[in-house]
Amino acid sequence: MASIKDVAKQAGVSVATVSRVFSNEPHVRSEVRNLVLQVADELGYRPNRIASSLRKRSSKVIGLLVPDIRNSVFVDIARAIEDVANSQNMSIFLCNTDEDPAKEQMYLETLLDELVAGIILAPTQETREPFEFLLKSGTPIVSVDRRINGAAIDCVLSDNVQAAELLTNQLIGNGYTHIGAVLGLENSTTGRERLKGFERALRKHNIEIDPDFVKFIHPDEADSEVIVSRWLRSENCPNALLTGNSRITLGAINAITQAKLSVPNDIALAGFDDTPWMPFVGSGVTVISQPTYDIGRTAAELLFQRMAEAARPVREVVLKSKLIERGSIRTLRP
Amino acid sequence: MASIKDVAKQAGVSVATVSRVFSNEPHVRSEVRNLVLQVADELGYRPNRIASSLRKRSSKVIGLLVPDIRNSVFVDIARAIEDVANSQNMSIFLCNTDEDPAKEQMYLETLLDELVAGIILAPTQETREPFEFLLKSGTPIVSVDRRINGAAIDCVLSDNVQAAELLTNQLIGNGYTHIGAVLGLENSTTGRERLKGFERALRKHNIEIDPDFVKFIHPDEADSEVIVSRWLRSENCPNALLTGNSRITLGAINAITQAKLSVPNDIALAGFDDTPWMPFVGSGVTVISQPTYDIGRTAAELLFQRMAEAARPVREVVLKSKLIERGSIRTLRP
DNA sequence: TTGAAAGCGCTAACAA
DNA sequence: TTGTTAGCGCTTTCAA
Numbered sequence: 058m059a060s061i062k063d064v065a066k067q068a069g070v071s072v073a074t075v076s077r078v079f080s081n082e083p084h085v086r087s088e089v090r091n092l093v094l095q096v097a098d099e100l101g102y103r104p105n106r107i108a109s110s111l112r113k114r115s116s117k118v119i120g121l122l123v124p125d126i127r128n129s130v131f132v133d134i135a136r137a138i139e140d141v142a143n144s145q146n147m148s149i150f151l152c153n154t155d156e157d158p159a160k161e162q163m164y165l166e167t168l169l170d171e172l173v174a175g176i177i178l179a180p181t182q183e184t185r186e187p188f189e190f191l192l193k194s195g196t197p198i199v200s201v202d203r204r205i206n207g208a209a210i211d212c213v214l215s216d217n218v219q220a221a222e223l224l225t226n227q228l229i230g231n232g233y234t235h236i237g238a239v240l241g242l243e244n245s246t247t248g249r250e251r252l253k254g255f256e257r258a259l260r261k262h263n264i265e266i267d268p269d270f271v272k273f274i275h276p277d278e279a280d281s282e283v284i285v286s287r288w289l290r291s292e293n294c295p296n297a298l299l300t301g302n303s304r305i306t307l308g309a310i311n312a313i314t315q316a317k318l319s320v321p322n323d324i325a326l327a328g329f330d331d332t333p334w335m336p337f338v339g340s341g342v343t344v345i346s347q348p349t350y351d352i353g354r355t356a357a358e359l360l361f362q363r364m365a366e367a368a369r370p371v372r373e374v375v376l377k378s379k380l381i382e383r384g385s386i387r388t389l390r391p
Numbered sequence: 392m393a394s395i396k397d398v399a400k401q402a403g404v405s406v407a408t409v410s411r412v413f414s415n416e417p418h419v420r421s422e423v424r425n426l427v428l429q430v431a432d433e434l435g436y437r438p439n440r441i442a443s444s445l446r447k448r449s450s451k452v453i454g455l456l457v458p459d460i461r462n463s464v465f466v467d468i469a470r471a472i473e474d475v476a477n478s479q480n481m482s483i484f485l486c487n488t489d490e491d492p493a494k495e496q497m498y499l500e501t502l503l504d505e506l507v508a509g510i511i512l513a514p515t516q517e518t519r520e521p522f523e524f525l526l527k528s529g530t531p532i533v534s535v536d537r538r539i540n541g542a543a544i545d546c547v548l549s550d551n552v553q554a555a556e557l558l559t560n561q562l563i564g565n566g567y568t569h570i571g572a573v574l575g576l577e578n579s580t581t582g583r584e585r586l587k588g589f590e591r592a593l594r595k596h597n598i599e600i601d602p603d604f605v606k607f608i609h610p611d612e613a614d615s616e617v618i619v620s621r622w623l624r625s626e627n628c629p630n631a632l633l634t635g636n637s638r639i640t641l642g643a644i645n646a647i648t649q650a651k652l653s654v655p656n657d658i659a660l661a662g663f664d665d666t667p668w669m670p671f672v673g674s675g676v677t678v679i680s681q682p683t684y685d686i687g688r689t690a691a692e693l694l695f696q697r698m699a700e701a702a703r704p705v706r707e708v709v710l711k712s713k714l715i716e717r718g719s720i721r722t723l724r725p
Numbered sequence: 726t727t728g729a730a731a732g733c734g735c736t737a738a739c740a741a
Numbered sequence: 742t743t744g745t746t747a748g749c750g751c752t753t754t755c756a757a
Contacts, residue, residue, distance in 0.1 A: 060734055071744045076736060084742055106504040107445045108734035111749050116441065118484070118505075127470055132461050139460075139487055148501060150452070151485040153473055167482060170440040171452075278667060307667050314671070333612060333641050337648070338671040394750055405728045410752060418726055442750035445733050 059100035068096040079104050120168035122152045122178035129303050129332045130349050137353025175360045197363040201356045203246035211359040212373045220345040220378040221254025224327045228297045232389030234264050237295030241276035281308025289316045297325035303332050326385040341383030348376045393434040402430040413438050454484045454502035456512035463637050463666045464683050471687025509694045531697040535690045537580035545693040546707045554679040554712040555588025558661045562631045566723030568598050571629030575610035615642025623650045631659035637666050660719040675717030682710045
């Protein structure tokens with residue numbers, strides 16, 4: 058593998074000049090630049106990114122931490138970030154935290170050891186304390202989907218409170234008052250804010266909030282199925298369900314199907330997150346569609362802006378979700 | 392940030408000794424080792440991975456190239472690889488190629504520039520030639536889901552021919568003879584092998600193969616919808632569909648729904664790739680379930696084995712898919 | 726079992 | 742506009 062020295066020697070210039078050519082620095086005679094480029098091409102030279110990173114104390118890589126890339130929201134966000142990074146000739150480290158603070162911490166430390174140029178994360182916790190070492194490191198950070206309270210970092214998320222209220226109103230408007238909510242973990246922004254929206258809608262309509270009808274779970278099919286199955290077997294069973302993400306929705310549908318019940322005849326369903334298949338399960342599921350790709354793209358753009366200018370004012374971008382009405386809520390006759 | 396020098400000075404040993412401690416080399420007195428560890432802890436020292444990579448000419452990162460992480464197969468594979476990598480204290484670079492050889496080439500070069508320890512890729516092409524530079528680099532490589540012909544590299548895929556034959560037989564066995572196949576790109580292993588299985592099944596049952604009923608597309612909803620819509624409007628319309636992945640399946644369902652037709656009454660459907668939602672679209676979709684997570688895990692394991700022993704014999708692992716019968720094929724009365 | 730020292734390939738300050 | 746040179750932080754001979 059040819060190094061910068063080989064190119065310099067072969068072209069009869071110094072290594073500094075070769076470095077300047079490949080860093081697109083202006084002060085190089087175009088004659089010299091062309092010669093260097095030609096020689097580099099002949100030798101098959103490519104700059105060693107690791108050496109460059111060591112010297113500059115920053116790599117051309119950004120770290121991405123998500124709970125689980127298999128979640129439709131996070132895979133869209135990841136794809137968007139990768140697209141933006143790619144356009145800037147940068148790569149991304151993919152890290153799944155599984156909502157586990159210890160795993161998250163381990164990954165963050167590794168990312169710092171790798172001298173990443175920046176980090177985008179969906180934090181597993183909302184308090185500032187576990188991220189203190191990260192913030193102190195000075196590495197540019199953007200949080201997505203969730204906030205870190207009291208941390209002056211850029212943040213991109215969707216309007217969870219409003220969205221949950223919208224979804225709940227959709228149920229209430231169709232005559233439902235016994236609504237069970239199955240949400241993601243309570244100590245995350247999304248879980249908490251969606252609860253807030255849910256409760257706000259109920260309160261505005263003077264519907265009593267039954268604490269048994271609100272469950273926070275590890276946001277996947279399995280736990281969702283367990284909770285919903287239990288509800289379906291109980292005497293005091295909700296007649297409508299609010300689900301906190303697409304996997305929770307699927308778990309709920311599974312439980313309903315296994316109980317030989319059907320949506321929307323026996324129970325109404327309104328969920329978070331649109332996916333390509335939501336139109337086709339049953340008679341379609343009414344959902345909140347988050348602008349997932351835009352969230353990722355915006356987060357990446359904010360990160361690059363911060364990398365370019367560390368002192369710029371911190372921004373929090375809240376993107377609008379929209380309600381997509383389909384066939385999972387029938388109107389209840391009073 | 393404390394460096395190895397700081398630790399050495401503070402502990403009264405040489406940097407070599409500190410290096411040995413953190414590389415878990417045996418020849419260090421345990422007394423000295425403990426002292427170094429303690430001092431390192433006090434100073435908050437963590438080895439700089441970039442410096443280590445430069446010196447060792449190999450990083451603790453493996454590159455992963457997939458067509459699109461949003462594809463359910465590849466996201467599972469990616470997750471599995473990440474799990475294995477994580478257990479070895481390594482990170483992964485995520486790269487989406489979009490089935491574009493130029494993008495793939497660009498990423499591969501970047502990965503080499505980053506001195507990755509290994510690469511796992513689902514190649515966009517089957518010929519050896521575009522990967523010549525990669526093979527020459529000596530970087531450990533494993534291909535997943537697809538082969539590179541004539542390249543002596545480890546490879547993990549599923550039994551595409553058999554699976555396609557199984558799926559086609561399922562349709563034929565229920566009385567269908569006008570079967571349209573919508574498959575992924577022809578120049579990939581999966582596309583080609585699945586066609587082979589499809590044709591073999593037809594041939595064994597003496598059913599004529601209509602070339603108009605075989606389409607290779609960019610494997611996503613949009614193109615699938617276009618093809619299937621066109622078929623549905625034509626006079627010579629298939630009465631059953633074989634779809635090459637979950638997104639193609641979704642596109643087909645979309646086209647069928649828009650044509651006011653239904654599965655399985657008007658048209659039968661059998662597809663590749665099981666997803667959590669396949670049981671719930673319509674009366675469930677009969678599919679081939681590939682062992683996606685296992686494919687990824689196996690690929691990562693082969694890669695680590697090759698990293699440990701460059702000269703070991705090349706392995707090709709073919710994992711079994713299974714047919715999952717659901718409600719998308721009704722039996723045709725003759 | 727330990728240390729001294731060379732050097733991985735690059736960037737950037739400084740000098741010319 | 743170009744070159745010289747000193748490291749970035751680590752690993753790895755080689756010698757002790």
